[in-house]
Amino acid sequence: MSLVVAVQMDPLDAINIAGDSTFALMLSAQARGHRLFHYAPEDLNYxxxxxxxxxxxxxxxxxxxNHFRFEDPVSLDLGEEADVVLMRQDPPFDLGYITATxxxxxxxxxxxxxxxxxxxxxxPEKVFVLDYAEFMPPTLVTRSLDEARAFLAKHGExxxxxxxxxxxxAIFKVGSDGANLSSLxxxxxxxxxxxxxxxxxxxSVAQGDKRIVLVDGEIAGAINRIPGEGEIRSNLAVGGSAAKAELTEREKQICAALGPELKKRGLxxxxxDVIGGEWLTEINVTSPTGIVxxxxFNGTDTAALIWQAIERRVAERAA
Structure with a gap:
């Protein structure tokens, strides 16, 4: 099966090919005989x-x-001439992103x-996760300083x-003394x-913030992201380091709870993201990373798993 694949993403000349998940997906698609097109979300027309x-x-x-080569641009009808659109531009999840959806x-x-x-x-990553509050740390969504103060008094930090x-x-820790809470x-x-x-x-964030990738609702693999010295943030983009990871029973339980709903939604x-082997904090659906x-670490080929799932979905739709 050879597919026409349109990749909606940020400029290719700005990516880090050593770790970029979209680039890995493009390499895998090309190896499978699919034809690739690149465009930016702001170039969409209706x-x-x-x-x-x-x-x-x-x-x-x-x-x-020298990681990509463009041919002359064409006008590509995404509804008639493309088999697959990969929506892979990075957040922010703003009105531009929403309009593209x-x-x-x-x-x-x-x-x-x-x-x-x-x-x-x-x-949205931090809103969808509220559907699974039983797996989350104590959480408050608010603009109110009074509510934040009451939450701090209850939980200490x-x-x-x-x-x-x-x-x-823009992730900030506030200690039990509440210093800078009002300013924040x-x-x-x-x-x-x-x-x-x-x-x-x-x-337990000091032990790592695990990124677990699910493909069509099934576990594909995980890495543990360790915060850098003096940091609470473990994201690789802000200095965290990656380590090999195995899943805890609690993490498997979380994935089992999420998997059917992700599959049903076409995610x-x-x-x-799971902290300390037990606390679910985000469900990333916009442009997930981590597969490289x-x-x-695992000697796997997650990009191939994703393409197998895509090809299966395309075949099912054509049947």
Missing amino acids: SDGRVWTRAHPVSVQRVEG HLLERIADRTLVVNDPANVRNA IVIKPLHGNGGK IEVFNTAWREPHMVQAFLP LFVGI AIDR
Whole structure:
């Protein structure tokens, strides 16, 4: 099965090919005989039921500084000329991101969009996870300083982060004395109109924040991300380090609870974050990462698993 694959993503010249999950997916697709096109989300167009974009046919290779080659751009009708759209641009999950999901939703009955655009829109990382509160640390969603103070008094130490943040950005720990809490809430309320996420601080974060990848609802692998010296954040983008990981029984229980719902929603490539082997903090559906590190530690091929799931979905839709 040879597919036409349109990859909606950030500029290719800016990626780190050593660890970029989208690049790994593109390499795998190319090796399987699929034809690749690259475009940016801001290049989407709509008229009379059609969604199209200016896209570059592209080939990729794992050569630093010479990792892709564009052909002349073409007008690509995503509903008629593409078999698969990979929605892989990085957050922020802003109105631009949301608008792209609305446009792609209009061709999702004809072209497989991964992940499903309507369900990406309806499952923000730190909001969707609230459906699984039984696995989460104590959590408050608020803009209120008084509520945050009461939560701090109850839990001793807390972490505050943007509800739609990504990559470990703007995550702050507040100690039991509450120093800077009012200033932080003031800054957060100025920067963001939506509420913020406040959670009980988990000392077990020092043992790592595990990224577990699920493909079509099934566990594909995991890595443990260890915070850097003097850090509470373990994201690799902010200095965390990766280590080989095995899943705890609690983590397997979490995956078993999530898996059927992810599959039903068309959330085919998902990365969940679990702290200390037991506390679920995020369900990442917009542009999950981590498969390169997982495969390096485990000798697996997660990109191939994802393409097998995509090809299976395409075949089922065509039947």
